[in-house]
Every structure is written in C-alpha cells, then in structure tokens.
Amino acid sequence: MAYSAPRGTVDILPEKSGKWIKLEQLLRTISANYNVKEMRTPIFEHAELFNRAVGDTTDVVSKEMYTFADKKGRMLSLRPEGTAGIARAYVENKMYGLPEKLQKVYYMGPMFRYERPQNGRQRQFHQYGVEMLGVESPYVDVECMLMAVTVVEALGIKNVTLHINSLGDDQSRDAYRQALKDHFAPVLDQLCSDCKARFDKNPLRILDCKVDAKNPAMQSAPKTIDYLSDHAKAHFDKVCSLLDDLEIDYVVDTNLVRGLDYYSHTVFEIISDDPKLGAGATVGGGGRYNGLVEELGGPATPGVGFAFGMERLLLALDDDQDDDEDGLDVYIMPLGSEAKDLAVQIIAMLRANGFTCDMDQCDRGLKGQFKSADRYHAHFSMIIGDEEVQKEVVNMKCNHSHTQDEVPLENIVAYIENHMSGGHEHE
Numbered sequence: 001m002a003y004s005a006p007r008g009t010v011d012i013l014p015e016k017s018g019k020w021i022k023l024e025q026l027l028r029t030i031s032a033n034y035n036v037k038e039m040r041t042p043i044f045e046h047a048e049l050f051n052r053a054v055g056d057t058t059d060v061v062s063k064e065m066y067t068f069a070d071k072k073g074r075m076l077s078l079r080p081e082g083t084a085g086i087a088r089a090y091v092e093n094k095m096y097g098l099p100e101k102l103q104k105v106y107y108m109g110p111m112f113r114y115e116r117p118q119n120g121r122q123r124q125f126h127q128y129g130v131e132m133l134g135v136e137s138p139y140v141d142v143e144c145m146l147m148a149v150t151v152v153e154a155l156g157i158k159n160v161t162l163h164i165n166s167l168g169d170d171q172s173r174d175a176y177r178q179a180l181k182d183h184f185a186p187v188l189d190q191l192c193s194d195c196k197a198r199f200d201k202n203p204l205r206i207l208d209c210k211v212d213a214k215n216p217a218m219q220s221a222p223k224t225i226d227y228l229s230d231h232a233k234a235h236f237d238k239v240c241s242l243l244d245d246l247e248i249d250y251v252v253d254t255n256l257v258r259g260l261d262y263y264s265h266t267v268f269e270i271i272s273d274d275p276k277l278g279a280g281a282t283v284g285g286g287g288r289y290n291g292l293v294e295e296l297g298g299p300a301t302p303g304v305g306f307a308f309g310m311e312r313l314l315l316a317l318d319d320d321q322d323d324d325e326d327g328l329d330v331y332i333m334p335l336g337s338e339a340k341d342l343a344v345q346i347i348a349m350l351r352a353n354g355f356t357c358d359m360d361q362c363d364r365g366l367k368g369q370f371k372s373a374d375r376y377h378a379h380f381s382m383i384i385g386d387e388e389v390q391k392e393v394v395n396m397k398c399n400h401s402h403t404q405d406e407v408p409l410e411n412i413v414a415y416i417e418n419h420m421s422g423g424h425e426h427e
Contacts, residue, residue, distance in 0.1 A: 008123025053084035091298035129307035136302035284308035327377025
C-alpha cells in the first residue's frame, strides 16, 4: 500500500522550511519589540471549551471541528483557533492575579478545521496570534491593530487596507440583535436552514452566511454602528481618533462582523489586493472580546487580539531567498580515510565555535564534493587530502572571491573569522 499525507495536510520539506523559520523569527522579533511574550497551549482541548468560547452556532464549531472521544469517553477537539485556549490557560493559571494587569501574549502553531482545502488554507494550518488581556481601553485596541499592521508592513505585503467596525457592548448587541430579528423575520422562509437555526440562537451569524450572501435582505440589513450605546460609541470614536493621529489608513466597514461569538466592541481585518493573494484577500484580523474570560469561569476580564494564517503570509513573501545568508559557512571535503578522520575532528571544533558546516560522507571525488558545496551555498570549501594531513594544514577555498589559501590547523578559526569580517568579504 502506498501511503500519502491526509487530505488537507502538507509536508514542509527542508527546501521550504527555511522560509518558515524566517517568518517565525520575524514574528518573534516583532513580538519582542511590543513586549509580547510567548504562550504555548495544548493542541487539543475539551470540546466544551470551544462550544462555550467560540459558539455552537458558528460554522467552526458546528461543521469544522475535529472532535473525538478518548478512551474514557471524554470529548476532545483539536484546536480550531488559538484564543479560547489562551483564555482557558489565563483562567486556570490565575494570570489575572499577576502584578502587571495587562498581560500580552502570543502563540504560534498548528490549528485544525475540517473544510475544503484551498491555496493558503489547509485542514491543518498554522496561526500566529496575539492576545492582550486585562485592560479595556481604546489605546490597547489600537496597540493591537498597530502590531498587526507592523507585521504586514515588515513582510512587504502590498496594497493593504485596515477595515474596522464596532459590535458595541452588551447593551448595543441586545439592541442590534433585536433589530436583526425584526429585519429578517418577514423573509425567514427565503433563507437557508442554517440561517433559520441561527435566527433564534444568534441572528448575528446570519450575516456570515455564504449561501444567502446575495439575498437582498442581507444587503439591506441593519448596521451595528447605528445601534451603539453612548459608551460603545465613545470607545469606537477614540479608536478612530488614535488611528488618525498615527496616520494609519483605515476604512470603517459596517459589513464587518467577525465569525466567532466572543467578539465585542472593536473588530478589524487587514485586507490585501496583492496579486499573490488575490483581490480582497483577508490576511488576518481580530477584535475585542470582553466577556470571554468570564464565560470560562474567570473574573470579568477584557481582552483584545488578532491572528494571521501563516500559510497566507508565506504566499505573499517572495520565493527568492538570500543564498549567501542561508548557506553553510564551511563544507569540508576529505579525500581518503586519514583525511576523513581529521575532518571529523575539525567539523566538531568548528561547530563548537558557532560555524554552520557539513562534510562529505560518501567518499566521493572532488568534482562531486564541489557540487555539494555549491548546492549548500557554502562560503568556504575546505579541502583535506593526504598531503594536507601530513603537513597539518587544510586548503581553504572561498567560493565567493575564488581565492584559495593553505591554512595551519591551529589557525582555521581565526582565518575564517578574519575572512568573513574583514576586507576579504565578497561584494
């Protein structure tokens, strides 16, 4: 039987993993700049966590989760998103009692949703997300949005627009929910079965329906922004004012309703028309979720966050990589058994000194070994033959300047350091 990866999963091979590592390093650097610390939660959680946090009327919970019973019959789910697990960990570990009231964390890793695989989204996909918990303030909303914009700009994604909206507070949502029910009640028979089910449980979800997206009733539905309480309107006005002060371009998009139940107040998406992603592609998004921690058994704790699909971010990056940056420092080319014995000692010494290096293990001739040095983009090729072993030297060929020097064994590290940091460096 020939085995293959399950549908909706992909193997990240060595020639692609370098790009992933660069993306991860960039995201970690930006996180550090914003004083956001990494948090790691389990890949599977109790299914009830997502039912409560994300909402059992959402497509994510009702159609897309990978849920299974363990050997004792407990229902577990592979995580479909990251916020619920972070909020659960925040409550369980009593992070609300820490001296710093505002806790800023990020996560990075695989998520799972049973949906149709497509370019940039698989059934196992990866997310980078940020959560800022503990303070209800438009300033924190803007800090979160500014960080998301920083990520996009750092990646060089083109033609980007920040779309924002407000879902308001509980008072606003109650008024808006009733307005939606009044609006959709006369046309309920025209809507799909999912919409009919959502009508009583959560009419806000009707606006997410893809089946009825072109129904005239969708186009004329009430807008959240028209039902904001005074408090919610002041919060949103301050968000817009701060974005204006920072000269961040944005669009107030009254059709923007994030697809998960826990959102309140500010919601946002970053949308790009970069040709690599397609017109109107959502790069990432997020929003405020003031009731989530309390819903999971913790004290009333406001929160705001965002997430990016990492596959989508990779699509927008150039495929060209800096070969010199990714290449080995030294590729060692031994000719003969004595040379190979010496090469083993040299490579251990070089690695201990922080150099990236490898050596030929296939006992090939010089021609084959030089081909490997080229494939690995090695800065130096180190040639060791019987003569070099007897003289206790190595031949160092710089593959950039094409110069070659005979170097005593005790001077190898100093030679490499001097060559790579001094005037010998290639243009």
